[in-house]
Amino acid sequence: MSCIIINKLTKNYGSVKAVDDITMSVRSGQVFGFLGPNGAGKSTTIKLLTTLIQPSGGSLNILGIDAVKNPLRVRHRIGVVLQQPSYEPTLTVEKSLEKYGMMWNVAKNERKIRMEKLLEDFDLVEIRKKRNEDLSIGQRRRVQVAREFMHDMDLLFLDEPTVGLDPSARRKLLDYLRNKVKSGLTIFFTTHILTEAEYLCDEIAIIDKGKILAIDTPDALKNRFGKDKTIKIHLLKNHQEVTKLLSNISDCTIDFHTGTNITIQSEQSEIVLMKILKILNDNEIEIDDLSAVPTNLEEIFLKMVEENVSNH
Ligand SMILES: Nc1ncnc2c1ncn2[C@@H]1O[C@H](COP(=O)(O)OP(=O)(O)OP(=O)(O)O)[C@@H](O)[C@H]1O
Ligand SMILES: [Mg+2]
Incomplete structure (x- = not known):
C-alpha cells in the first residue's frame, strides 16, 4: 500500500x-x-x-x-x-x-x-x-x-x-x-x-x-548504474616496463606514484584482472597488494547528476 x-x-x-x-x-x-x-x-x-x-x-x-x-x-x-x-x-x-x-x-x-x-x-x-x-x-x-x-x-x-x-x-x-x-x-x-x-x-x-x-x-x-567495478593492483617497485606489457589491455590505467599502481575499471573487471595477472606472472613481476573497490552510491549519484547537467 x-x-x-x-x-x-x-x-x-x-x-x-x-x-x-x-x-x-x-x-x-x-x-x-x-x-x-x-x-x-x-x-x-x-x-x-x-x-x-x-x-x-x-x-x-x-x-x-x-x-x-x-x-x-x-x-x-x-x-x-x-x-x-x-x-x-x-x-x-x-x-x-x-x-x-x-x-x-x-x-x-x-x-x-x-x-x-x-x-x-x-x-x-x-x-x-x-x-x-x-x-x-x-x-x-x-x-x-x-x-x-x-x-x-x-x-x-x-x-x-x-x-x-x-x-x-x-x-x-x-x-x-x-x-x-x-x-x-x-x-x-x-x-x-x-x-x-x-x-x-x-x-x-x-x-x-x-x-x-x-x-x-x-x-x-x-x-543498474554501477556495473563498472574497480580493482586495484599495487606493485612494490616501479616497473616502468608494465606500461608496455599491458599496452594491449584496455580498461586499465597505470600510474607510478608509490611503486606501480594498476587500476582496472570495467564491467568485466575479473576477466581483465586474469589477463593482467598472467602477464605479470609471465614476467615475474611481484604483486604487493590487490583490492576490489565496491561501487558505492556516491559514484552513481555523482555520475547521474553530472549527466543531468550535461544534458541541459
Ligand atoms: N520561497 C522560495 N522562493 C523562491 N525560490 C525558492 C524558494 N524556495 C526554494 N526556492 C528555489 O527552489 C529551488 C529548490 O530549492 P530547495 O530548497 O527545494 O532545494 P533543496 O534540494 O532542499 O536544496 P538544499 O540541499 O540546499 O537544502 C532552488 O533553486 C531555490 O532557490
Ligand atoms: Mg533543502
Missing part, C-alpha cells in the same frame, strides 16, 4: 521550477530517501507533501487523503522536521518536549512517560534543564527531532535531520529511526550523505533540478 501518491506535482517560483512534474509513490512501512544536490528541490517537495505550501500544479494524496483539499486532515497524521532550526530560545529541553506534547493534546501522564523515554533515547538527560539557546548545534538538532516523537504519527518527514550531528549521534538517530519503522512508521527522509541513505533507506529517489532521475532500492541502483 502506498501512503504517498504524487501525480505531476509542480512548484514554480517565478521562472524557477523547484519541483518539475514529479510522479511517484511511496510504500508504507519503509524509509524512503530523497537525495539530491543543493537546490535540487528536496525541501520544496517536503513542504508540498506536508501541506506547508501549495503546489502550482498536479495532485498529491497523503495517507489516502487529498492533501490539496484537506491539508489539516493530513497534518493531524504526520510529523515533520524541517531543514531550518526551530526552537524557542529560552525554553529548556524538557519544557520544549512538554510543550510539544501539549500542542498535540497528549495526556499529562503519557507526556511524562514519553518525555523521559525521549530524553534517554536522544542522550538529552544531562542537558534536560538547559535552555535551547545555550545548546550546541547538534544538541539542538537532537531536541528538534526528539520532540516530534512526543506524538504518534503514521508518516514522518525529515529534512536533513542529521546535519550537525557527530558520527555517533548520527548512527544512534539512524538506528532509532529504523526501530520506529519496524513498529509501523513510514519515513520520508532527505540527505546529502549517501552512506546514510544506503544504511537507512529501503528505496531512494535521486532528484536534480526538480526532476526525478531515478527511483529504486540502493542495491538495484548499484546494479
Whole structure:
C-alpha cells in the first residue's frame, strides 16, 4: 500500500521550477530517501507533501487523503522536521518536549512517560534543564527531532535531520529511526550523505533540478548504474616496463606514484584482472597488494547528476 501518491506535482517560483512534474509513490512501512544536490528541490517537495505550501500544479494524496483539499486532515497524521532550526530560545529541553506534547493534546501522564523515554533515547538527560539557546548545534538538532516523537504519527518527514550531528549521534538517530519503522512508521527522509541513505533507506529517489532521475532500492541502483567495478593492483617497485606489457589491455590505467599502481575499471573487471595477472606472472613481476573497490552510491549519484547537467 502506498501512503504517498504524487501525480505531476509542480512548484514554480517565478521562472524557477523547484519541483518539475514529479510522479511517484511511496510504500508504507519503509524509509524512503530523497537525495539530491543543493537546490535540487528536496525541501520544496517536503513542504508540498506536508501541506506547508501549495503546489502550482498536479495532485498529491497523503495517507489516502487529498492533501490539496484537506491539508489539516493530513497534518493531524504526520510529523515533520524541517531543514531550518526551530526552537524557542529560552525554553529548556524538557519544557520544549512538554510543550510539544501539549500542542498535540497528549495526556499529562503519557507526556511524562514519553518525555523521559525521549530524553534517554536522544542522550538529552544531562542537558534536560538547559535552555535551547545555550545548546550546541547538534544538541539542538537532537531536541528538534526528539520532540516530534512526543506524538504518534503514521508518516514522518525529515529534512536533513542529521546535519550537525557527530558520527555517533548520527548512527544512534539512524538506528532509532529504523526501530520506529519496524513498529509501523513510514519515513520520508532527505540527505546529502549517501552512506546514510544506503544504511537507512529501503528505496531512494535521486532528484536534480526538480526532476526525478531515478527511483529504486540502493542495491538495484548499484546494479543498474554501477556495473563498472574497480580493482586495484599495487606493485612494490616501479616497473616502468608494465606500461608496455599491458599496452594491449584496455580498461586499465597505470600510474607510478608509490611503486606501480594498476587500476582496472570495467564491467568485466575479473576477466581483465586474469589477463593482467598472467602477464605479470609471465614476467615475474611481484604483486604487493590487490583490492576490489565496491561501487558505492556516491559514484552513481555523482555520475547521474553530472549527466543531468550535461544534458541541459
Ligand atoms: N520561497 C522560495 N522562493 C523562491 N525560490 C525558492 C524558494 N524556495 C526554494 N526556492 C528555489 O527552489 C529551488 C529548490 O530549492 P530547495 O530548497 O527545494 O532545494 P533543496 O534540494 O532542499 O536544496 P538544499 O540541499 O540546499 O537544502 C532552488 O533553486 C531555490 O532557490
Ligand atoms: Mg533543502
